[in-house]
Each structure stands twice: as structure tokens, then as C-alpha cells.
Amino acid sequence: MTRTASTSPWEDLVTSALLGTDRRTPPSGPTPAGKDAPVALLDAAALHTVRRRAGLRPATRAGGSPPEPAPHDARRALPEPARRRLVQLLADRAGPAGSGGRRGTTPDLTELLPQWLAAANEHGYRAPASVLPGLLDAARARTDLRPQALEFAGPRGLWLARLNPEWKYALRGGSTGSALPAVDDAEAVRKLWEEGLFAERVALLTALRAHDAGAALALLGTTWSTERAEDRLMFLDSLRAGLSDADEPFLEQALSDRSRNVRATAAELLSALPRSALAGRMAARAASCVAIDRSGDAAAAIVVEAPHECDADMQRDGIVPAPPSGRGERSWWLGQLVEAAPLSVWPGRLGGRSAREIVALPVSDDWAEELHAAWCRAAARQRDADWSRALLGTPATPPSTGPGTTSPAERSKLLAALPDDERASWVAEFIAAHGLSEAFQLLGVCAVPWAEPLGRAVVDALEIARDAGSYPWSFSGVMGLAERCLSPEEAGRLEVLTATPDDQEDASPGAGSYWSEAFQRLVSTLRLRATMHAELTA
Amino acid sequence: MLLTNGETASGALAQGPRWATEQVLSLAPDDASRKAGSKLGAAGPWSTAGCDASGAVWGLCKGSGSRPYQTVVDTTGPAYKCSCPSRKFPCKHALGLLLLWASDERSVRAGDAVPDWAEEWLSGRRARAAGQDRAAAGSGTSARSADPEAAGRRAERRAERITAGATELEQRLADLLRGGLAAAEQSGYGLWEETAARMVDAQAPGLAARVRELGAIPGSGPGWPVRLLEECSLIHLLDSAWLGRERLPEPLAATVRTRVGLSSSADGSAVRDRWLVLAQYDSSDSKLTTRRIWLYGRESQRAALLLSFGAAGRPPRLALPVGLMLDAEVTAHTGSGPRAELGEQFTPPVAIDAPPPGGPCASAADTYGQALRADPWLDSWPVTLSGVIPVRDGEGWQLVDADGGDALSVAPAVLARPGLWKLVALAGGRPVTVFGEFGHRGFVPLTVWPADMSETVPLI
Structure with missing residues (x-):
């Protein structure tokens, strides 16, 4: 269509149409005379419209250089059945319909997505391009999926995420693996460290720390004094991985940091290094508070003399002077000292006894609870299997009368310090003795799929719960875990439980069929x- | 799902191919069914599940009751039968069964004998289908010959009504243009709804639909006067064409009749071909769900559009999974552009072997321009683009020729759809083959094949 200097014939037509032919005479078109002005206008407009559409030409491509194609992904292609499965899992991700008490007899596909992704990543498969949008959407809605989903999505996933603002999350944090320089390219590492955004720098430090812990520390040292306090805290936190005695001088210096949070974190890290000077100072302080009572000639007992003050040196080593409301300050200080002291100090201090013997000793003046709780925190922090074992006690002992702690959360932390199979048998015995009502958090720290004795114990306990006549949704947490964590080989043994039993007299009405469904x-x-x-191993 | 070697293809033919999960999910009437069906797509609740070479799939699904549901699917239709009380179609059991069939060859084994309860429905259905074909062949002529005079009188009366309606509409358009379109911005929908109702009374549903759409244009964003004038002028063109239809060449007159709203019939000759199912999508208004299925004939090298309808909220019955190839007869409608009806299918469908031949961006524009000669009211035309790359263009997207400076803008309506991102992801910045509709509003991508042609991916 040609344009005149002022307006085109089409624009003239539009103007006349807008104002009305009564107000503005339309331009004369190729219409025979004798027609009404509006009709002549419509004739001309129809001609223009069809002519313009019939004469449509391709647009010229948008300016600028063509986009960079997605980087190559060398991982293996996903087997076809596995690809179909993924599409199915993603199609279900919007959440189970009617997630009320009754969940029907079919699997909850959403809950299987994390497992599927972990397995696919382990096999080193490449995500099919067509599922990337669904995958990025799923991980956008569920933060717990992100690390696995983004690893699976790979470089093409990141390439795609850059094009859609809704997927910006994928470019944040430590997941931008492909954007980081190679960790051994010193020049590029230094450049990114000095010029990068905060998230990039954290990611870089984490990557470098995993590759060469000393180099990461050195890099951090180059700019430490000029970083902002909250950034120092995050950087310090990333030293948690690969912590070793070599970090001690740096951490010791950070104990004098201007920021209290940085000081506290440095102290915490140092206390996890049993050979550090801080650990030694803590050991001396803690040991001075706890001793074997030699006064009586009855059975040995522990006496506790809590600290009378929290001096400047203690505060520099990370002891918080002010207790939370409702706690006495002396017991508060004691708890922190014992927690930060290396556990290896106690056998020597307490008459050459083993952890188990120490835990079994009576403690004078009601200090037992305080002292054991602090040892639990220390065992969890120092991942000490011996002490954890001693503090957990035998699984058959009721939690309320056992040593250590009654809190399932604390106990699950202690369990985490045990080797996989020992942990599984401990929890299995616990469930056999006490049932499932307090087992949920303990099960959460067991390795997946559950080892055979553990799986058997859970199934037996579920069967007992059914026979006791309660409703299955009282156990929905454990049921959900079992669906995800039981070894698939247990399916055959479980088959007999799917039949609907006759309702027993004392059972809740209809419980039998709900159990069968579960x-x-x-x-x-x-x-x-x-x-x-x-499908994934095919 | 493209089969590239002959051995696999013939093997698939003998067994009947299992569909891809996406193909099964594309049959779901709504999201809720899709989810419910996905949950049933696992071996757990199913027993006695099997399939055979004729395209039948069956299984027993344990539900909440004591008796399992009996589910049968004839994948050649596809057609479904389930003993559950659901009014969804296909129901979640049929979807679950198909998903299981698609994904788990051990749970749905091939070659088992068809159980009696399934056989009963399958043979009944096939007998009925054969009977209907014969009846259709017979009744087509009998209805016409029943009382040709009465039919002729009825047609004449309707034509008179339409003529009166078209004349009235011309008058209203002239009044509108005389007073100016600016006034239309204030009058809102009311004016157009009333005029549309008049066109319904005049038995011209085609005119009524166009008039109703005018109501949405004022206030549809910058440039609305241009769009309103364009659409008014095309209604005027249709009015004038109807009023002067005796002077038009027959094919164009047939197009005008269909555009005004007279129903067309599939009275072309049946073409047997290998028809690729390229796209399937639904659109709905308050009364009706319209499903469009695009086919492409491998030998005849033409596109065919199958339309099927369902009451509001109900999915239409015809559903063909994208990516399959049917050995079937298709009969074109007269005066309805590419519209056609699907006739007999001769063998179970197989996966398509290759996308239809495509061209660069310029060829799409040419094809649309050519198509307007036969039907100036066309909004778009089916085209296949090959060697194009999706590229960001400000807020929008373009498909750009990999070698050359031409581009087609993606229609604004597509930008919010998830399918666009699938296209971008699959291309990964490299050339792909895309099937879609191109018209004055831009390009609507419907299906994409990645560079290695490894799969047919629906985008809608």
C-alpha cells in the first residue's frame, strides 16, 4: 500500500467512518456514482480490507542479532516409556483432586515427582525439550523440587528460563552452574568474584569450596574486610561444607567481627572442629563445671556447678549472655558451654568412662535434663555416632524414661549421626516397641528405600493399627512416607492387606474398607x- | 513418535501402535478428567486388561463399589464404553485404561482373547457403524426425493427471510457509517446484540455471529476503529454478495451461502488417502463447544478440516490424537473451504511418518492470499513452515526464516498460551517445522516437529 505524504486513502476512509459520512465526505473511490455515501464508503473499505489481506507480506525480522541457540546437552536421551511417565507426573502436578481425608486407591503422582527426578538425574538423562516448560512451571510452584528439576532441565532449561520472566527463579542462587566459569580458571574466577552479583558470588564460592576448600577460603579472604555484614554471614555459612582445621585461623579472626551474627556463626563452626583453640577453651570451661562427685562413698554421680558469670572471653567465643525469658542465666550459659565443647573431653574428665557409662550416671540437683540436652545438641553438631548411640539408648525403652532427649526432632538429629543400617534397625525396633504414633520424624531421617527390617516393622505396625480399629487417616503421615519410601519389593507381602476385613465389634465404623483402600x-x-x-533403567 | 524405519512401522501396523501419553490426555474432556484419568493410569486398580490388533482395549477397574467397572475402548474411533455412571466422555476409567495401555505393555497385554462383555459392545458397535453407513447412503437420496417440492418451497422461504435480513443489516450499517463509528463506542454491546437477534430471526446465523463479534471490537484496544471498519465492510461485502448471488460464479455463490449460515453438506467425492492428524483444538461460546481437527492428505497434498460440536461444557464426540496417520476416506463440503467429513477408516491408525511439506514465511503469506480469492472472509489458512526459528520481538514473538530476513508475527492471542513455550523450548533457537494457521491476525502455531523429527508435539 502506498502512502501519500499526508494520509493514505485507507486512513482517509477510517477517518470518515469514525466521524460519519454526514460530517465528513469520504474520498472518492473506485465506486460507481449514484450510491449513498455510507455504502460507497463500505464498498471502498471492503476492497481495501481484502486487498490488504490478500497482499500480506512477511514481516521483516526483529532487529538485533539472532538469539544464541540453546547450548548442547550431551546427556543421554530419556527412554520413551520414562518420557511418557514424566508427562503423566507433570500433568498431575496441580495437586490431587480433593485432598481431604480420603485419598482413594490410586497413587499420588505429585509425590513421586521428586523421586523420579532424582533417579533420572542419577542415570544422567537429558530432559526432553517438550517437557521443559511444564518442568519449570512445576518447580516454580514447589521450591522443594527446584534443585532436582533444574539439574534435570539442564542448560536448555536455563536457556529457556532466561526468556520468560516467570521462570526467573531458575537463574537465582547456586543453580546457575552453567553460567559459572570453570573453577580452575583463576582469572575468570577472580573477575566474577570481584564484579559478580551477590547470588553469582555465593554460587561461585560454593562451587570453588567443593572443588578446592583452601582456594575458596583464600578467595574470600581477599575481599572479606570490605564485604557488608549480611554478605559476610552468607559467605561464612558457605564454609560449612568442607570445614577443616585449615579454616581455623580465618574463623578465629572472624570471632572479632563487628557483626554479632558473624561472630556467632564463626564460633559455631569452630566448635565443630574438636582440635581448634576455641574447642579447647570451651572444653576447659565446660570441664570446670561438670565433675564426678567424690564426697560420698555411694555410687558415683555427676555434680554440676554452673558458671557464675559470662565474661568477655566467653562472649567472644560465641556464648550469648542473655537467656530467653523463663530460663535462668546460669543454666543457659552451662547449656551453651557443654554444647560447644568437644565430646572427647568427657571420658577423661569423668573417670575414663565411655559415653554410654557417662550417660547412665546419675546427675545431682536436677541438672540431668539440662546436661543431657546439651550433650544431645553437641552429638548432633559433631555428628558423633558413639554419643548419639548412648544418648538414644535402647529403642525399646519408652522415650520418657530413656536417657538423652524425649523430643522426636532431637532424636532424629541423633539418628542422623548413625550409619544407615544401624539407624534403620534402631527405628524398626522403636516402632515394634512403641507403634507409629511418634515414629514420623524418625522415619524421615532413614535412608530410602527403607531397609528390609524397617519396612517390615512399619507394615506390621500398620496392620496392628488396623486391627486395633482406628481409622487409617490417623496414620496418613506414615502412610504417605511408606508410599514413597518402602521398598517396592514389599508390594507382594502387602497384597493380603488390601482385602476388606469384616468390621470388628470395637472398630470404628467402616474403618475396614478405608484401610483396604489405603x-x-x-x-x-x-x-x-x-x-x-x-522405565528409567531401560 | 515418528517412525523412521519401515520395520518398526509395519510392526506397529500389525500390532496397532500404542499412543503417546499426550495423545491420550488430548482426549480428556476437561482438566478434572485429565487428572482423574492420570491417577487411574497405573496398574493398581486394573485387572484383565488387554488389547488386540483391531484396535480394541479393555480392562476391569476396581472402584469404590464391589463390582469393578468394565471399560472398553475402540481406538480406531475412538469410541468408549464404561459401566461407570459418569457422564464425562471419555470417562476417567477410559482415559486411565488408555494411559496404562500407552505406558505399560505388561499390564495391558496384546493378544489375549476379548472377554465377552467387551466383545458384545465392540461387535455391536461395528455392526451399527456398518449399518449407519448403509443407512446414510440410502437416506441421503430418500430424504431429498421424499418431497422435493416441499423442500424447495422451504428453501425459497428461507432465502427470502435471509434476503430481508441482509437488506435490513445493510440499512443498519449505512446508518452506522452515516453517524460515525465513534458513536458505536458509546452504544456498547446492546446495539449489536439486538441486531444479531434480528439476523437469527432472519435465519442467517452466519450474519448473526459476525454482527455479535462487532460488539467486542470497540474498546478492544488501540486501533479499534480500523478493525471495526474492516469487519463492517466484510459484513457489507457478504450482504451484497448474498443479494447479488445470482451473478456470482457457482463456487463463490456456494461460499457465500455457507458464510451467511446455510448449512453445507459433504457432497464432494470421497478421497481415500493417508491423512495426518495435525492438530485438534476446541473453542466454545455460551451454547456450543466447537472442535476443529486439521488433517493433511499425504497423496492429495491438501488440508481438510473436521468440525464437531458439543453442547456447552460437553466435549464433542469426535477426537483424533495428534500425530497419528489414518488410512481413511474424507469427503469435502461444498462452499466451506477446507471443511470435510471423515468417512470409513480402513486400517488402525499408525504414527505419522514425516511432517507435511513446508515452506518459508513468504509461502505462508502467498497461500493465505491465494485462499482469499475463493473466500474473501477467511481469517486464516492452514500452513506448514519449515526451517523457522522462534525469536523474541519486544513483548511478542516471531517465527523467522533460518536463512533469510522474512518473519511472521505470532498472533497476539497465542502469547499467553503454554504451547508457545513448548515451541520455543523444542526449537532451542534452531530451525524447526511448524504447522499452524496464518492470517491477518498473525500466525497461530498448532504443532511442531523438532529438527531431528523425533516427535510430533501438539502446541495447544
Whole structure:
């Protein structure tokens, strides 16, 4: 269409149409005379419209250089059945319909997505391009999926995320692996460290720390004094990985930091190094408070003399002077000292006894609870299997009368310090003795899939709960865990439980059929997991 | 799902291919069914599941009741039968069964004998289908010959009504232009709704639909006067064409009749071909769900559009999974552009072997321009682009020729759809083959094949 200097014939037509032919005479077009002005206008407009559409030409491409193609992804292609499975899992991700008490007999696909992603990443598969948008959407809604989803999405996923503001999250944090320079390219590392955004720098430090812990520390040292306090805290936190005695001088210096949070974190890290000077100072302080009572000639007992003051040196070593409301300050200080002292100090201090013997000793003046709780925190922090074992006690002992702690959260931290199979047997025995009502958090720290004795104990406990006549949703947490963590090989043994038993006299009405439904779902989920894993190993 | 070697393809033909999960999910009437069906797509609740070479799939699904549901699917239709009380179609059991069939060859084994309860429905359905074909062949002529005079009189009366309606509409358009479109911005929908109702009374649903759409244009953003004038002028063109239809060449007159709203019939000759199912999508208004299925004939090298309808909220019955190739007869409508009806299918469908031949961006514009000669009211035309790259263009997207400076803008309506991102992801900044509709509003991508042609991916 040609344009005149002022307006085109089409623009003239639009102007006349807008104002009305009564107010503005339309330009004369190729219409025979004798027609009404509006009709002549419509004729001309129709001609223009069809002519313009019929004469449509391609647009010219948008300016600028063509976009960089997505980087190559050398991982293996996903087997076709596994790809179909993923599409199915993603299609279900919007959440189970009606997530009320009753969940039906079919697997909850959303809950299997994390497992599927972890397995696919372990096999080193490449995400099919067509599922990337669904994957990025899923991980946007569920932060717990992000690390696995983004690893699976790979370089093409990041390439895509850059084009859509809704997927910006993918470019944040330590997940931008591909954007980081190689950790051994000293020049590029230094440049990014000095010029990069905060998130990039954290990611760089983390990557470098994993590759060469000393180099990461050195890099951090170059700019430490000029960093902002909250950044120092984050950088310090990333030293947690690969912590070793070599970090001590740096951490010791950070104990004099201007920021209290930085000081506290440095102290915490140092206390996890049993050979550090701080650990030694803490050991001396703690040891001076706790001793064997030699006065009486009855059985040995521990006496505690809590600290009378929190001096400047203690504060510099990370002891917080002011207790939370409701706690006495002396017991508050004691708890912190014992928690930060290396556990290795106690056998020597307490008459050459083992951890188990020490934990079994009576403690004078009601200090037992305070002291044991502090030892629990120390065992968890120092990941000490001996002490954890001693503080957990035998699984059959009721939690309220045992040593250490009654809190399931604390106990699960102690369990985490035990080797996998020992942990599984401990929890199995615990469940056999006490049932499932307090087992949820303990199960959460067990390795997946559950070892055979553990799986058996859970299934037996569920069967007992059913026979006791309660409703299955009282155990929905454990059921959900079992669906995800039981070994798929248990499916056969569970089959007999899917039948609907006759309602017993003392059972809740209809409980039998609900249990049958719950067990069917458990079995079908286990079968699906087996199929899922088989599809991925094809 | 493209089969590239002959051995696999013939093997698939003998067994009947299992569909991809996406193909099954594309049959779901709504999101809720899709989710419910996905949950049933695992071996757990199913027993006695099997399939055979004729395209039948069956299984027993344990539900909440004591008796399992009996579910049968004839994948050649596809058609579904389930003993559950659901009014969804296909129901979640049928979807779950198909998903299981698609993904788990051990749970849905091929070659088992068809159980009696399934066989009963399958043979009944096939007998009915054959009977309907015969009846259709017979009744087509009998209805016409029943009382040709009465039918002729009815047609004449309707034509008179439409003529009166078209004349009235011309008058209203002239009044509008006389007073100016600016006034239309204030009058809102009311004016157009009333005029549309008049066109319904005049038995011209085609005119009524166009008039109703005018109501949405004022206030549809910058440039609305241009769009309103364009659409008014095309209605005027249709009015004038109807009023002067005796002077038009027959094919154009047939197009005008269909555009005004007279129903067309599939009275072309049946073409047997290998038809690729390229796209399927639904649009709905308050009364009706319209499903469009694009086919492409491998030998005849033409596109065909299958339309099917469902009451509001109900999915239409015809559903064909994208990515399959049917050996079937297709009969074109007269005066309805590419519209056609699907006739007999001769063998179970197979996966398509290659995308339809495509061209650069310029060819799409040419094709649309050519198509307007036969039907100036066309908003878009089916085209296949090959060697194009999706590229960001400000807020929007373009498809750009990999070698050359031409580009097509993606239609604004597409920008919010998830399918666009699938296209971008699959291309990864490299050339792909895309099927879609191109018209004056831009390009609507419907299906994409990545560079290695490894799969057919629907974008809608």
C-alpha cells in the first residue's frame, strides 16, 4: 500500500467512518456514482480490507542479532516409556483432586515427582525439550523440587528460563552452574568474584569450596574486610561444607567481627572442629563445671556447678549472655558451654568412662535434663555416632524414661549421626516397641528405600493399627512416607492387606474398607515406583 | 513418535501402535478428567486388561463399589464404553485404561482373547457403524426425493427471510457509517446484540455471529476503529454478495451461502488417502463447544478440516490424537473451504511418518492470499513452515526464516498460551517445522516437529 505524504486513502476512509459520512465526505473511490455515501464508503473499505489481506507480506525480522541457540546437552536421551511417565507426573502436578481425608486407591503422582527426578538425574538423562516448560512451571510452584528439576532441565532449561520472566527463579542462587566459569580458571574466577552479583558470588564460592576448600577460603579472604555484614554471614555459612582445621585461623579472626551474627556463626563452626583453640577453651570451661562427685562413698554421680558469670572471653567465643525469658542465666550459659565443647573431653574428665557409662550416671540437683540436652545438641553438631548411640539408648525403652532427649526432632538429629543400617534397625525396633504414633520424624531421617527390617516393622505396625480399629487417616503421615519410601519389593507381602476385613465389634465404623483402600493405594504406589525405576533403567 | 524405519512401522501396523501419553490426555474432556484419568493410569486398580490388533482395549477397574467397572475402548474411533455412571466422555476409567495401555505393555497385554462383555459392545458397535453407513447412503437420496417440492418451497422461504435480513443489516450499517463509528463506542454491546437477534430471526446465523463479534471490537484496544471498519465492510461485502448471488460464479455463490449460515453438506467425492492428524483444538461460546481437527492428505497434498460440536461444557464426540496417520476416506463440503467429513477408516491408525511439506514465511503469506480469492472472509489458512526459528520481538514473538530476513508475527492471542513455550523450548533457537494457521491476525502455531523429527508435539 502506498502512502501519500499526508494520509493514505485507507486512513482517509477510517477517518470518515469514525466521524460519519454526514460530517465528513469520504474520498472518492473506485465506486460507481449514484450510491449513498455510507455504502460507497463500505464498498471502498471492503476492497481495501481484502486487498490488504490478500497482499500480506512477511514481516521483516526483529532487529538485533539472532538469539544464541540453546547450548548442547550431551546427556543421554530419556527412554520413551520414562518420557511418557514424566508427562503423566507433570500433568498431575496441580495437586490431587480433593485432598481431604480420603485419598482413594490410586497413587499420588505429585509425590513421586521428586523421586523420579532424582533417579533420572542419577542415570544422567537429558530432559526432553517438550517437557521443559511444564518442568519449570512445576518447580516454580514447589521450591522443594527446584534443585532436582533444574539439574534435570539442564542448560536448555536455563536457556529457556532466561526468556520468560516467570521462570526467573531458575537463574537465582547456586543453580546457575552453567553460567559459572570453570573453577580452575583463576582469572575468570577472580573477575566474577570481584564484579559478580551477590547470588553469582555465593554460587561461585560454593562451587570453588567443593572443588578446592583452601582456594575458596583464600578467595574470600581477599575481599572479606570490605564485604557488608549480611554478605559476610552468607559467605561464612558457605564454609560449612568442607570445614577443616585449615579454616581455623580465618574463623578465629572472624570471632572479632563487628557483626554479632558473624561472630556467632564463626564460633559455631569452630566448635565443630574438636582440635581448634576455641574447642579447647570451651572444653576447659565446660570441664570446670561438670565433675564426678567424690564426697560420698555411694555410687558415683555427676555434680554440676554452673558458671557464675559470662565474661568477655566467653562472649567472644560465641556464648550469648542473655537467656530467653523463663530460663535462668546460669543454666543457659552451662547449656551453651557443654554444647560447644568437644565430646572427647568427657571420658577423661569423668573417670575414663565411655559415653554410654557417662550417660547412665546419675546427675545431682536436677541438672540431668539440662546436661543431657546439651550433650544431645553437641552429638548432633559433631555428628558423633558413639554419643548419639548412648544418648538414644535402647529403642525399646519408652522415650520418657530413656536417657538423652524425649523430643522426636532431637532424636532424629541423633539418628542422623548413625550409619544407615544401624539407624534403620534402631527405628524398626522403636516402632515394634512403641507403634507409629511418634515414629514420623524418625522415619524421615532413614535412608530410602527403607531397609528390609524397617519396612517390615512399619507394615506390621500398620496392620496392628488396623486391627486395633482406628481409622487409617490417623496414620496418613506414615502412610504417605511408606508410599514413597518402602521398598517396592514389599508390594507382594502387602497384597493380603488390601482385602476388606469384616468390621470388628470395637472398630470404628467402616474403618475396614478405608484401610483396604489405603493399603491398595500403598501397593499401587509401590508397583508404580517399581515400574518408574524400571522405565528409567531401560 | 515418528517412525523412521519401515520395520518398526509395519510392526506397529500389525500390532496397532500404542499412543503417546499426550495423545491420550488430548482426549480428556476437561482438566478434572485429565487428572482423574492420570491417577487411574497405573496398574493398581486394573485387572484383565488387554488389547488386540483391531484396535480394541479393555480392562476391569476396581472402584469404590464391589463390582469393578468394565471399560472398553475402540481406538480406531475412538469410541468408549464404561459401566461407570459418569457422564464425562471419555470417562476417567477410559482415559486411565488408555494411559496404562500407552505406558505399560505388561499390564495391558496384546493378544489375549476379548472377554465377552467387551466383545458384545465392540461387535455391536461395528455392526451399527456398518449399518449407519448403509443407512446414510440410502437416506441421503430418500430424504431429498421424499418431497422435493416441499423442500424447495422451504428453501425459497428461507432465502427470502435471509434476503430481508441482509437488506435490513445493510440499512443498519449505512446508518452506522452515516453517524460515525465513534458513536458505536458509546452504544456498547446492546446495539449489536439486538441486531444479531434480528439476523437469527432472519435465519442467517452466519450474519448473526459476525454482527455479535462487532460488539467486542470497540474498546478492544488501540486501533479499534480500523478493525471495526474492516469487519463492517466484510459484513457489507457478504450482504451484497448474498443479494447479488445470482451473478456470482457457482463456487463463490456456494461460499457465500455457507458464510451467511446455510448449512453445507459433504457432497464432494470421497478421497481415500493417508491423512495426518495435525492438530485438534476446541473453542466454545455460551451454547456450543466447537472442535476443529486439521488433517493433511499425504497423496492429495491438501488440508481438510473436521468440525464437531458439543453442547456447552460437553466435549464433542469426535477426537483424533495428534500425530497419528489414518488410512481413511474424507469427503469435502461444498462452499466451506477446507471443511470435510471423515468417512470409513480402513486400517488402525499408525504414527505419522514425516511432517507435511513446508515452506518459508513468504509461502505462508502467498497461500493465505491465494485462499482469499475463493473466500474473501477467511481469517486464516492452514500452513506448514519449515526451517523457522522462534525469536523474541519486544513483548511478542516471531517465527523467522533460518536463512533469510522474512518473519511472521505470532498472533497476539497465542502469547499467553503454554504451547508457545513448548515451541520455543523444542526449537532451542534452531530451525524447526511448524504447522499452524496464518492470517491477518498473525500466525497461530498448532504443532511442531523438532529438527531431528523425533516427535510430533501438539502446541495447544
